[in-house]
Amino acid sequence: xxxxxxxxxxxxxxxxxxxxxxxxxxxxxxxxxxxxxxxxxxxxxxxxxxxxxxxxxxxxxxxxxxxxxxxxxxxxxxxxxxxxxxxxxxxxxxxxxxxxxxxxxxxxxxxxxxxxxxxxxxxxxxxxxx
Numbered sequence: 001x002x003x004x005x006x007x008x009x010x011x012x013x014x015x016x017x018x019x020x021x022x023x024x025x026x027x028x029x030x031x032x033x034x035x036x037x038x039x040x041x042x043x044x045x046x047x048x049x050x051x052x053x054x055x056x057x058x059x060x061x062x063x064x065x066x067x068x069x070x071x072x073x074x075x076x077x078x079x080x081x082x083x084x085x086x087x088x089x090x091x092x093x094x095x096x097x098x099x100x101x102x103x104x105x106x107x108x109x110x111x112x113x114x115x116x117x118x119x120x121x122x123x124x125x126x127x128x129x130x
Contacts (some may be wrong), residue, residue: 001039003117006064009051010112012123017102018097019104019125024099028129033092035124038082038116042087045107058085058115082116089113097129 003010012032020030034041044050054108062084067073093110096103102110112123 001112001114001121003112003114005114006117008114008117009054010114011046011048011109012112013102013109016110016125020097020102021100021129022129024100025097025127025129028044028097028127030097030102031092031124031126031128032095032110033124033126034086034112035122038079038086038087038114039121040098040113040115041092041123042089042111042113043093043095043104043108044109044111046109047107054113058088061085061088070089079116084115085115089115092124097127 001010016030016032032041062081063080064081067078067080072080072083095110114121
């Protein structure tokens with residue numbers, strides 16, 4: 001993943017769906033994890049108002065500034081808020097695979113949440129089944 005802004009949400013459902021298709025697995029589970037401590041993978045609705053609500057809510061819970069208010073930032077970092085935001089949003093998700101496709105409820109999509117961007121990070125996808 002490469003998010004040029006400090007924060008952002010990226011719908012990764014099409015990419016994960018393609019990996020599931022390429023795997024040939026018909027029935028099983030798909031694990032999707034953010035592989036960095038300031039990023040998240042979660043499931044929700046792809047609706048812009050909701051995304052704005054997340055941004056506002058997360059910033060209220062763990063504001064970026066003042067950066068001096070966080071012990072972690074005394075190490076020279078300025079991303080303590082990103083660690084807290086990731087903790088709230090979670091590391092990853094598991095989605096059932098049914099008939100070779102991700103098995104979602106209504107409106108569900110998989111998102112990558114970036115809370116300390118401007119550098120390359122990874123998402124891990126593991127698929128098990130038959």
